[in-house]
């Protein structure tokens with residue numbers, strides 16, 4: 001019996017507590033969390049600095065309306081836009097909401113209607129974000145969706161050129177399609193997008209909801225590409241487990257988002273902002289980001305050493321990695337869970353690895369050992 005709508009295919013494990021990379025279920029069994037709430041719990045579970053931030057802010061002020069000034073939001077915005085092309089931030093509660101803000105801003109600013117998005121993309125579940133998403137399984141069953149989105153193949157320069165006309169307001173994309181299979185943008189395609197956006201006055205929106213806040217080894221994933229976004233959207237890792245989303249934009253957009261154009265009751269709530277400030281202070285340090293990069297290299301080399309590369313190819317950046325397998329991977333994910341490793345898929349045959357950015361080398365060793373035992377049972381039985 002359940003009193004919940006069955007819109008999630010829930011696993012039977014009931015997790016009750018966590019510390020760092022390790023989570024514990026109601027029977028006391030421990031797991032290495034290589035899902036991190038889908039790239040959310042970037043500093044691991046119950047990080048002392050985040051616990052302290054919640055404690056302190058919860059005794060001061062939980063919520064005020066955006067009717068009032070917010071020096072706290074100003075400070076978080078300043079941390080996020082420092083040394084970027086962006087000059088302003090808008091805060092909301094989730095990735096889909098951040099994308100809704102971006103869609104509305106792009107439409108209003110350009111006074112054009114079309115936004116180009118890509119097959120296998122994922123932008124969220126609200127009506128606008130769902131319409132932007134290039135995956136049939138997300139879109140099916142809801143009747144006609146918004147026609148504003150022109151969905152074309154990813155990394156296909158010819159189709160991109162063919163899709164451009166005078167009514168295109170923006171191009172919206174992920175640098176790495178996280179949900180869609182850990183598909184990376186091709187450098188030539190990124191350059192093409194930049195050229196087209198510049199020459200035609202088209203806005204570029206980069207959805208960094210999954211890739212942002214250090215997940216790929218830089219503050220934002222676009223920093224590793226030739227893309228020159230006008231807008232980026234953030235959520236998942238930004239609050240380290242506390243719900244918050246954000247849209248960052250360049251100064252020319254400011255006049256298009258004046259008083260009354262957009263808003264949300266909870267967006268930039270003091271509790272969420274206090275936690276996000278702490279997350280950003282920790283993650284945006286050079287040394288921290290370098291460690292993400294180092295752990296990524298270590299994890300990739302370890303996987304390549306243990307798993308035959310013709311059967312299991314690993315891709316992605318930082319600690320947003322995918323192992324493409326020849327077979328359906330759901331059974332492997334279930335076996336890994338039994339063996340104490342939590343994993344999530346990205347499409348039917350890609351295992352996604354999303355450990356907390358604070359994962360230790362020892363935990364990476366343990367996780368890859370479990371992974372290879374599950375994926376290559378014969379090999380483990382022999383040795």
Ligand SMILES: *Cc1c(COP(=O)(O)O)cnc(C)c1O
Pocket residue numbers: 093094095096097099122123124125174178179207208209210211235236
């Ligand atoms: C998860 C995700 C979203 C949606 O975020 P929600 O917080 O679930 O609304 C949007 N874009 C990308 C790239 C995501 O990974």
